[in-house]
Amino acid sequence: MYDVRDITNFILEFADRRGLRMTNLALQKLLYFAHGWFYAMYDKPLVKSKFEAWKYGPVQRVIYDQFKAFRDQPIRDVKATYIDPLTGESVYRPHNVESQHASMIELVLEQYAQYTANQLVEASHVEDGPWEYVWQQADDSIYPGMKIPDALILDHFRRITPVVTLH
Secondary structure: OEOHHHHHHHHHHHHHHHOOOOOHHHHHHHHHHHHHHHHHHHOOOOEOOOEEEEOOEEEOHHHHHHHHHHOOOOOOOOOOOEEOOOOOOEEOOOOOOOHHHHHHHHHHHHHHOOOOHHHHHHHHOOOOOHHHHHHHHOOOOOOOOOEEOHHHHHHHHHHOOOOOOOO
16 A cells, blocks of 8 residues: 555646646546556555545545645645654655556546546446445535545446456
8 A cells, every 4th residue: 555645646747747727626536547457456555544535535635734725726836745753844755656556546537537526526426336435425514534434445346347357
């Protein structure tokens, strides 16, 4: 499993190489789809931290907090950072994604990066999907931190038609 900041930086670099405009909303959904397909293919989660069910779909809170200042504008010239425990300062650490995993994640990104942030939100809100299940359980009493269990994500991505296949 990777730290979500490593995968975030991998996605941001992917977007930069392809000249894609990446908003926080789109980034959140691409993290979710990469996590789901990775989990279904490798039988282990891509990222350690749990996704939360927010109004516009699954969210990684630490990533949302780092990029919320961009609002609905593209994230530019910034990477996800870590807090150095010795200094308390934010520091960038290059991601260390294994090449086999990187290839698989790029296949997922190539499939989903063609969609708008709103289309990605719609895809994450699919009927009987993990986000909908958690959101519906809230029963009109939405609260921060509603975690989407990885077991729901794994089950969902195993049941749907693969968007990528490894050769």
